Amino acid sequence: MTSIIPVESLKTKPFRVDPSEAPTADIREALFELEEAGEIIVQRVPEPYVEVMTKYGRTKKIPLGQTWHHKSCGQCGHIPGYSTAIFWLTRKLGYDYLDPKDQTSCTAWNYYASATSNVAAQGGVAMRNFAAAYETGYFPIIHCGTSYGHYKEVRQEIVHHGDVREKVRDIMSKLGKPLVMPEEIVHYSEWVHAVRDQIAQHQVRDFSDIVACVHPACHYYKLIQEDAIYDPDIYGGQRTATVSGLILALGAEVADYSTFFDCCGFGFRHILVSRDFSRSFATMRKIEVMKEEANPDVVITHDTGCVTTLDKSQFAPQAHGRNVGVPVMSDAQFAALAMGAHPYRVCQLHWHSTDYRPLLEKMGIDWEAAWIEFEKDLKRLEANEIEYLTWEDVDG
């Protein structure tokens, strides 16, 4: 067995950071300077918000409500229970939000896969979406880890390179839109982290027997690292606190494993056209290591590609007798299940591949009864008694 960094020892001497010694300048200050010079509009985080600590000890504001949900292609397309759970949590906690049609993908999955784009186009797509949010008065909250990482890159390019800023401004003016940047770039999992105690207060299912391994998303905490949330009380402040903080708040166990920092194997182009790589990496560097070292009931992650790769890659390796078979879901789906969400109407687990039923049983969920309920919904839809399943149907 590989020796792993003892997480317990990290907790005994929490790592405290001094923001005045941060290795990077605070980009928000540069943004406000640009705003003062009349170059850009900075959309402020609406109140109420929660203040959290980021990697270098700075404070970041996470809005609670009035959020404009920047959806994710892969979540909406292939794991729709992911997006549905985010909306369901927001509704259950009573926060106002918008699910806009005036939103495109960030197009970064394609960019990291094929490079068939450029700085100006990527900046244009990002700033169009931000301007669309600004027009509504709602603040962007980003569902995809890659959109979040990429938009931070775009922010760097627009703030630090006057020529890029001019090019993008020119495109925006042709669309009749101003150049607007949100004060903070916020990932939905940061919102989940910020409201984790509220989620725990609404918890109706006991998770104390559940052991979870966390896979942190590379584009969340490696790509422009300084925006990610850290907390001295979680991993002693030495790993991002997002996701792990939620699992702990719900009373489940976070089990460590030695390849925590490895990526999932998604690879952007690989998952679409070279999946032998994605599959091998997900199996041999993530799932098998987790099983061997921690034997978790579930893998919890917070990005589109990670859920897809870690879940779907577990089918084929069974033919080779590999040690796989751990269900994968997002923090939002995990939190929703804790709060009593329906595994099919809300979490839409029938879109997932690796067997999640033993996990549901451990959570005290009668998945057979839940599936019968959902099948009744499907019959009503098939008979055109209802056009769509609505939020009212879900909550009823």
Add this chain to the structure above:
Amino acid sequence: MSRAAPATTFAQRPGATLAPRAYEDVPYEEKLALWEEVKADPRFPDYLYGCYECGICVAACPSARFYDFSPRKIAQAAAREDVELIFEQMNDDVWNCSQCFSCDRCPRQNSPGGLITILREVAVRHGLASSQEALEGYGRVVYKIMTTGTQVSPDMLQPDAFPDWGPDVKEVSDQLDLWRRALPPETLHTTSTGWEVSEKTLLELYLIWHYSDVMDMIEEVDEGLHMIILDVMEETLEEAGYEI
């Protein structure tokens, strides 16, 4: 720093190159021009500060585990301005990268993954044969994202496209219309896009493609794909009263 005289390059000293010389038939000037374009990218100075050759990036790199691939070699070749080797990497290596940015933990503050993004972009812009090859089979994804504004759609989940994902893919694809209607968020009832994108939004996206030189890049790597995307864009824009 811009060098016109190739005589001083590392790779040109006999025996000094890190790899056997490939692509000898391509004139040095062409390779140099591509390298100059990489260096002219506004992001380049933020992605390379030199290289300690410590290999930390390699230890973190998923692609290095399964391919003959090394972010350290990419950073070194760039730091040494080894034009020959960079050209070789642009052809043979860059498409192995997973773009995970695990290598951003570089103690020199380099971003080998970011360098690779630029190298790929320049390769595509010049239609290098290797980039055309790397993008073979990927055209439908480019078409989807550029024309619909969402990259993957529910109807892409076809068993013949994802046989290795198991029998559930067939189940999803068989039940697709029904299962999409069983989603409470109103924007998710679509099957050919991830969510419902408004027409006005799509027009704005097409204008962004039009006003940046993305369409020229597509033309370099796949003329057929370029024509199809252009047709869709022009028709929609013209209907909306735009003269392109």
